Amino acid sequence: MEKLTTRELKDRLGELQGQEVELKGWIRNHRKQKNMGFIDFFDGTCFRNPQVVYDEHIEDFAGIQALRVGSAVRVTGRVVPSYKDPETPEIQATSVVLEGDCPEDYPLQPKRHTLEFLREIAYLRPRTRVFQAVFRVRSVAAMAIHTYFQDRGYVYVHTPLITGNDAEGAGNTFTVTTLPPEEQGDPSKDFFGKATSLAVTGQLEGETFAMAFSNIYTFGPTFRAENSNTKTHAAEFWMIEPEIAFCDLEQLMSLEEDFLKAIVSYVMERCPDELKFLDQFTGGGLLDKLTALRDSHFARVTHEEAITILRKAMENGTEFKFEPVYGGDTAKEHEKYLTEEYFHSPVFIYDWPKEIKAFYMYQNEDGKTVRGVDLLVPGAGELMGGSQREHRYDLLEKRMDEMGISKEDMYWYLNLRKFGGCVHAGFGMGFERLLIYLTGVENIRDVIPYYRTPMSCDF
Amino acid sequence: MEKLTTRELKDRLGELQGQEVELKGWIRNHRKQKNMGFIDFFDGTCFRNPQVVYDEHIEDFAGIQALRVGSAVRVTGRVVPSYKDPETPEIQATSVVLEGDCPEDYPLQPKRHTLEFLREIAYLRPRTRVFQAVFRVRSVAAMAIHTYFQDRGYVYVHTPLITGNDAEGAGNTFTVTTLPPEEQGDPSKDFFGKATSLAVTGQLEGETFAMAFSNIYTFGPTFRAENSNTKTHAAEFWMIEPEIAFCDLEQLMSLEEDFLKAIVSYVMERCPDELKFLDQFTGGGLLDKLTALRDSHFARVTHEEAITILRKAMENGTEFKFEPVYGGDTAKEHEKYLTEEYFHSPVFIYDWPKEIKAFYMYQNEDGKTVRGVDLLVPGAGELMGGSQREHRYDLLEKRMDEMGISKEDMYWYLNLRKFGGCVHAGFGMGFERLLIYLTGVENIRDVIPYYRTPMSCDF
Numbered sequence: 001m002e003k004l005t006t007r008e009l010k011d012r013l014g015e016l017q018g019q020e021v022e023l024k025g026w027i028r029n030h031r032k033q034k035n036m037g038f039i040d041f042f043d044g045t046c047f048r049n050p051q052v053v054y055d056e057h058i059e060d061f062a063g064i065q066a067l068r069v070g071s072a073v074r075v076t077g078r079v080v081p082s083y084k085d086p087e088t089p090e091i092q093a094t095s096v097v098l099e100g101d102c103p104e105d106y107p108l109q110p111k112r113h114t115l116e117f118l119r120e121i122a123y124l125r126p127r128t129r130v131f132q133a134v135f136r137v138r139s140v141a142a143m144a145i146h147t148y149f150q151d152r153g154y155v156y157v158h159t160p161l162i163t164g165n166d167a168e169g170a171g172n173t174f175t176v177t178t179l180p181p182e183e184q185g186d187p188s189k190d191f192f193g194k195a196t197s198l199a200v201t202g203q204l205e206g207e208t209f210a211m212a213f214s215n216i217y218t219f220g221p222t223f224r225a226e227n228s229n230t231k232t233h234a235a236e237f238w239m240i241e242p243e244i245a246f247c248d249l250e251q252l253m254s255l256e257e258d259f260l261k262a263i264v265s266y267v268m269e270r271c272p273d274e275l276k277f278l279d280q281f282t283g284g285g286l287l288d289k290l291t292a293l294r295d296s297h298f299a300r301v302t303h304e305e306a307i308t309i310l311r312k313a314m315e316n317g318t319e320f321k322f323e324p325v326y327g328g329d330t331a332k333e334h335e336k337y338l339t340e341e342y343f344h345s346p347v348f349i350y351d352w353p354k355e356i357k358a359f360y361m362y363q364n365e366d367g368k369t370v371r372g373v374d375l376l377v378p379g380a381g382e383l384m385g386g387s388q389r390e391h392r393y394d395l396l397e398k399r400m401d402e403m404g405i406s407k408e409d410m411y412w413y414l415n416l417r418k419f420g421g422c423v424h425a426g427f428g429m430g431f432e433r434l435l436i437y438l439t440g441v442e443n444i445r446d447v448i449p450y451y452r453t454p455m456s457c458d459f
Numbered sequence: 460m461e462k463l464t465t466r467e468l469k470d471r472l473g474e475l476q477g478q479e480v481e482l483k484g485w486i487r488n489h490r491k492q493k494n495m496g497f498i499d500f501f502d503g504t505c506f507r508n509p510q511v512v513y514d515e516h517i518e519d520f521a522g523i524q525a526l527r528v529g530s531a532v533r534v535t536g537r538v539v540p541s542y543k544d545p546e547t548p549e550i551q552a553t554s555v556v557l558e559g560d561c562p563e564d565y566p567l568q569p570k571r572h573t574l575e576f577l578r579e580i581a582y583l584r585p586r587t588r589v590f591q592a593v594f595r596v597r598s599v600a601a602m603a604i605h606t607y608f609q610d611r612g613y614v615y616v617h618t619p620l621i622t623g624n625d626a627e628g629a630g631n632t633f634t635v636t637t638l639p640p641e642e643q644g645d646p647s648k649d650f651f652g653k654a655t656s657l658a659v660t661g662q663l664e665g666e667t668f669a670m671a672f673s674n675i676y677t678f679g680p681t682f683r684a685e686n687s688n689t690k691t692h693a694a695e696f697w698m699i700e701p702e703i704a705f706c707d708l709e710q711l712m713s714l715e716e717d718f719l720k721a722i723v724s725y726v727m728e729r730c731p732d733e734l735k736f737l738d739q740f741t742g743g744g745l746l747d748k749l750t751a752l753r754d755s756h757f758a759r760v761t762h763e764e765a766i767t768i769l770r771k772a773m774e775n776g777t778e779f780k781f782e783p784v785y786g787g788d789t790a791k792e793h794e795k796y797l798t799e800e801y802f803h804s805p806v807f808i809y810d811w812p813k814e815i816k817a818f819y820m821y822q823n824e825d826g827k828t829v830r831g832v833d834l835l836v837p838g839a840g841e842l843m844g845g846s847q848r849e850h851r852y853d854l855l856e857k858r859m860d861e862m863g864i865s866k867e868d869m870y871w872y873l874n875l876r877k878f879g880g881c882v883h884a885g886f887g888m889g890f891e892r893l894l895i896y897l898t899g900v901e902n903i904r905d906v907i908p909y910y911r912t913p914m915s916c917d918f
Contacts, residue, residue, distance in 0.1 A: 213503030
């Protein structure tokens, strides 16, 4: 008798018809009739779960009927044609053995729980259908990203999490220390002999590797100690930051477009059942949205052109809460208009006013703009942010001076421009933002196994 | 004219013979003769680098001869048969254009630098041959691990880095805070409303996902604030921690063996040039060692049997600094004897004395030992540590009491044993320890892009 996972059962369903098999997993639901019973069985390896049917001729019928939701069981039985639909496996059980019991007060009863309630029992929620779908998609999307870059020869770089740099000059970082509070006045006594914090980006270290391997990517955690309780902010999240030597802004946009379409395709191919469920769970439209993105052509406009479009829309009666201004940032409502009303596609906005972008972006000849680019997508807003990097030593130095960034601390970053520097570019994408897009789930707390947000660090 | 990476050039060398191509990269070495010159060119996409040859007929011969080591250049030329060996590409240049200059005092001159010196210029060392090999192997090994688990349906889980648990009851953790020192007395005022630290393991959260997906793995950073300056300790390193439901200790050992052999095979197949170089660089024996591991059968002995073997060896004249004792831990010299002298293969030691192992390991009926297992490999010592987990609520509770681990904080971990618990097991492997093994490089500082060790947090 073959011991199988439900994934193997589903993949080999035709061949296994009539065979005896053994499965191990849990009871999601258990419906009982006088002479038979139906167990919704899952082991988490497959979203398409088999139904286990037993009748009164089974040994210990009464004992089996007493099995509770949440219990771990070992099922043996024959694979039979399903009443429901031909692709959902069904097992006519010859035995159901209890592996691990579950009490009556098990919090995950077979009814619809709110996502808010499920956050309180985050250690159990992966057993629900919605989180079986979400966290499978998370895993498959991570693999999609690795596969994309590795197939193209990129080197995966683990940039450091504990850092002595304050890379974006930002603040909003977590302090890392081993000193008791009373000794923290002297960082030279600390573990690393200096003040350290958790990294907000791996880009700058990533650039050092791009200057050696040409094509690299990072995929690791980053941290923001931002005290904002929104649906899209977490204190700990994962980022993907590719960096490419001999690549300019145009080539970067082409890479971003190709990359995003490839990830979406990969997940759609490998998680059809999960996405179908999430489509229904989130009210419909998810699959259409993903299909549209995969098949679309991404528009490209300068920031100035984008503002012109927005201002014309305003003149023609579109109401914005915030006025779109040349030289200023765009608001969510503007992004929504551009992607959903005007272009009906993802949009790259590039050549941003330098005042509102980071110090390392390549400065255009107009003296006003930098070669930064944001990718906006319908239904999600900004998904990626990238730029061609300033590779001219003197211009970078001047900009660091203007923005008060320490050239002493960042000597190595500046030196990349002195030792065989070259045109290069890269982008960053928050992994959870991608997952919100891929799953249709709205809150970042529901796409992270154990989220960290202000006042919340459980499990 | 085709624009290529050196990887494409190498992969398509036969087909490209006689063609004009363009390459972009850096000058590793530049040898000049009166009427010609030779550039060792690299772009980091391939370890087998082309030689670029030019002669006095090239435009701006004098300018090209003046190009310095470390400069970024764009080379165009014809692919020609190589003098050296048929698999190393050679380009007869028609132009060499400077993309980014490099000064005479560039620290990476074409001579052998010590690894210690290269650590001081860690932002440049990925450009050297040894680190081109090491960090390519690091990237490929990471992909090997993802591929292994994803091909088998495992779910990749990102466990949290900032944690309120002190999982191993260990101490030696980094404090994470946003409070100034004078306010740290009251953790309720801190960002998360409680005291938090950096995670030393993701295992316990991993178990919660194994109880939902059956087969999961983590692959992420972990942290130890251990003040030890050794070749094998870093404060920040990456760990792989698979967790498998319905898996006992025997099955776990089989998985570990299959996994390790698969990773070694994957890297050997994809990095032959890198490993060949590292074999020579580290004094020979690396490829033999990896081949032997891949083709070996891993021995399995209990801790008691291992001690018996060691004590017999001692009686027969083998000298140990530390006496092997029943009930005690093994020393490096013991591990070396077992793998290299006695078994001549990797060895699993299982059923350890419970006093020297973690609280969560399954307790054997003898009342003395637990179902923990260490994998020792020749030339590296302990590479993986795993166990069947204690899934019996009452026994786990008792052990937590005995070891002073808070049942209140860890209620969710205990509850896994109440809500459909089952036999399960998992192991942990330090990624850098694997890399030391795979590359032959001795010091953990040389397999991490930017290492963090006591008093050292640069770049």
